[in-house]
Amino acid sequence: MPVLEIAQLNKSFDGIIVADGIDLTLEAGRIVGLIGPNGAGKTSLFNLVSGIFPPDSGSITLDGQSLKGRKPYERARLGLSRTWQNLRLFPSLTVLDNLLVAPRHYAGESLLRLMFTPGSVRAAEKNDRRKALDVLERTGLAAVAQRPASDLTFGQQKLVGVARALMNDCRCLLLDEPMAGVEGQAYQTIQKVVRDIAASGVAVCVVEHNVAFIRDLCDEGVFMFAGKVLARGAVGDLIADPRLTELYFGT
Amino acid sequence: MEYVYAVVILIGLYIVLAASFNLIIGYGGLISIAHPIFYAIGAYASAILSRDYGFPIPLAMLAGTLIALVASIMVALPSLRVSGDYLLIASIGFQLGLIEVFKNASWTGGAGGFTNIPAALSASVPREVYVAIVVVVAALAALLVRAIAHGPYGRAMAAMRDDEVAFSALGRNAVAMKVGTFALGSALAGFAGAFYAHYFRFVAPEQFDILQSSVVLTMVVVGGIRSTWGPVVGAVLLQALPQAITFLNLPPAVLGPLQGLLFTGLVLVFMFVRPQGLVSAGEVWSATRKGSEHARS
Numbered sequence: 001m002p003v004l005e006i007a008q009l010n011k012s013f014d015g016i017i018v019a020d021g022i023d024l025t026l027e028a029g030r031i032v033g034l035i036g037p038n039g040a041g042k043t044s045l046f047n048l049v050s051g052i053f054p055p056d057s058g059s060i061t062l063d064g065q066s067l068k069g070r071k072p073y074e075r076a077r078l079g080l081s082r083t084w085q086n087l088r089l090f091p092s093l094t095v096l097d098n099l100l101v102a103p104r105h106y107a108g109e110s111l112l113r114l115m116f117t118p119g120s121v122r123a124a125e126k127n128d129r130r131k132a133l134d135v136l137e138r139t140g141l142a143a144v145a146q147r148p149a150s151d152l153t154f155g156q157q158k159l160v161g162v163a164r165a166l167m168n169d170c171r172c173l174l175l176d177e178p179m180a181g182v183e184g185q186a187y188q189t190i191q192k193v194v195r196d197i198a199a200s201g202v203a204v205c206v207v208e209h210n211v212a213f214i215r216d217l218c219d220e221g222v223f224m225f226a227g228k229v230l231a232r233g234a235v236g237d238l239i240a241d242p243r244l245t246e247l248y249f250g251t
Numbered sequence: 252m253e254y255v256y257a258v259v260i261l262i263g264l265y266i267v268l269a270a271s272f273n274l275i276i277g278y279g280g281l282i283s284i285a286h287p288i289f290y291a292i293g294a295y296a297s298a299i300l301s302r303d304y305g306f307p308i309p310l311a312m313l314a315g316t317l318i319a320l321v322a323s324i325m326v327a328l329p330s331l332r333v334s335g336d337y338l339l340i341a342s343i344g345f346q347l348g349l350i351e352v353f354k355n356a357s358w359t360g361g362a363g364g365f366t367n368i369p370a371a372l373s374a375s376v377p378r379e380v381y382v383a384i385v386v387v388v389a390a391l392a393a394l395l396v397r398a399i400a401h402g403p404y405g406r407a408m409a410a411m412r413d414d415e416v417a418f419s420a421l422g423r424n425a426v427a428m429k430v431g432t433f434a435l436g437s438a439l440a441g442f443a444g445a446f447y448a449h450y451f452r453f454v455a456p457e458q459f460d461i462l463q464s465s466v467v468l469t470m471v472v473v474g475g476i477r478s479t480w481g482p483v484v485g486a487v488l489l490q491a492l493p494q495a496i497t498f499l500n501l502p503p504a505v506l507g508p509l510q511g512l513l514f515t516g517l518v519l520v521f522m523f524v525r526p527q528g529l530v531s532a533g534e535v536w537s538a539t540r541k542g543s544e545h546a547r548s
Contacts, residue, residue, distance in 0.1 A: 050420050051420075052416065071419070072416075072419040072420045073419045073420070073421075073422050073423055073424050073425070076419075076420055076421055076422030077422045081421075088414050088416065088417035089414075089417075090409065090410040090413040090414060090417070090418075091413055092409050092412070092413050092534060092535055092536050093406065093409055093410060093413070093535070093536050094535060094536075094537075097406055097409075097410075097536060098410075100403075100406060101406055101407050101410045101418070101421065101423065102421045102422075103422075104422055105422070106407065106422065106423060107403065108402065108403020108406065108407060109403075109404065109407045109423055109424065109427075109428055110431075111399075111404065111431045111432075111435060114399070114402070114403070114404055125403055148534075148535045164421070167421075168422065
């Protein structure tokens with residue numbers, strides 16, 4: 001059974017179609033690359049799935065549960081996690097604290113729990129901290145854990161975005177251009193982290209313009225154009241298809 | 252001595268007001284200036300319940316606090332579900348509307364005010380006891396706000412102020428947190444109001460009008476928004492200064508405008524010279540006091 005199932009999803013803004021009858025499934029343990037030119041609707045698809053705006057019609061299910069009408073925070077609590085093209089880190093928090101606000105369930109956001117069961121909040125905090133330090137270790141960020149997120153290099157900030165998304169113990173992970181502007185060590189690290197998370201049984205979907213990265217990392221590619229899914233298959237085949245290449249680069 | 256006690260009690264109650272308003276507008280990032288109306292609700296509710304309905308005073312004070320809490324949720328919930336901007340409009344409307352009710356209803360004493368409120372302590376108990384209680388309450392309120400702001404809840408509030416969309420997509424319920432923050436801050440104001448009522452034994456509508464909103468806002472801004480001790484410093488300073496001016500033996504016609512000018516002038520001066528306030532908060536959220544000092548510059 002697929003983890004995420006999108007069926008006949010439609011969305012338009014003032015006549016501009018960003019999703020045109022999209023059908024897409026993501027399976028546990030597999031990494032799917034979304035490719036297509038700018039404006040193809042890749043990020044809009046992520047926004048529809050994470051509930052930033054509602055679709056005009058169609059359905060999205062996560063582990064068989066419909067996401068219809070659910071707010072972004074409710075979807076995250078069901079095990080949907082994502083990163084953002086423009087990072088959206090919390091600049092007034094340290095790297096560690098950026099991760100500590102991101103677990104799927106955060107005990108400290110309820111004043112009632114803080115007041116009546118402070119012990120359970122402390123225990124949860126301790127657990128989350130251990131987990132965050134482990135994620136930072138895996139993403140090579142342990143050394144900058146106590147630095148404000150806004151102080152880091154762009155590549156490191158990208159890593160923080162991915163690390164933060166991993167705090168969810170998610171079922172489905174959406175990565176929006178994790179590689180744009182990333183070079184050197186961070187490049188290798190992100191690849192390894194994404195492979196590991198998929199290997200642990202998470203359904204992963206990556207939007208990326210770096211074709212080499214998609215080809216190395218993804219089990220499959222999905223080609224989008226003008227809000228439509230045009231093709232799905234091996235990344236190498238999609239890249240080799242002259243019809244798609246022409247759409248990608250335009251004429 | 253009676254005069255000094257009254258000033259100390261007022262300072263203590265304004266510390267509670269400024270600290271709780273700092274929780275709402277500073278840490279919570281919620282734009283509302285209607286804080287004094289919840290102070291009023293606590294004061295009126297406790298006064299009415301104890302004088303006219305025979306509630307024992309501690310119970311009446313607790314009820315006043317809870318009524319302020321419920322009223323604040325009723326104002327915040329519908330407006331925050333739409334957007335943060337509506338809270339400002341809804342809360343000012345609520346403040347102005349409710350003050351009109353206090354002015355015109357018979358059960359609130361009308362514009363003349365509500366009199367003969369039962370005293371919290373009998374005449375045989377020394378005044379110092381009440382002063383001490385208020386000082387302890389003020390300290391506890393400041394420390395409670397500090398504990399919340401520098402604990403897991405405060406971490407989440409900082410993230411929410413930075414980027415609410417990203418915050419929500421991580422599984423955090425921003426609306427619930429905002430309503431919770433607003434309700435806790437307003438309940439503290441209500442609690443302070445109940446203390447006011449049973450010491451001064453008289454409340455009147457104009458004590459809680461929009462001018463009071465500016466007083467509390469000035470205390471937070473001049474003292475230092477999002478800092479623990481800023482609102483405390485602000486409350487002490489802005490309560491003590493006007494009292495000091497009264498000793499200058501100026502005619503009342505000059506004294507009234509002078510106090511208004513003082514508050515406005517202070518805000519203007521601070522906006523240009525020291526926008527972070529007297530006590531400046533760190534740029535980066537931290538769980539410890541040490542960390543917030545490290546970020547000061």
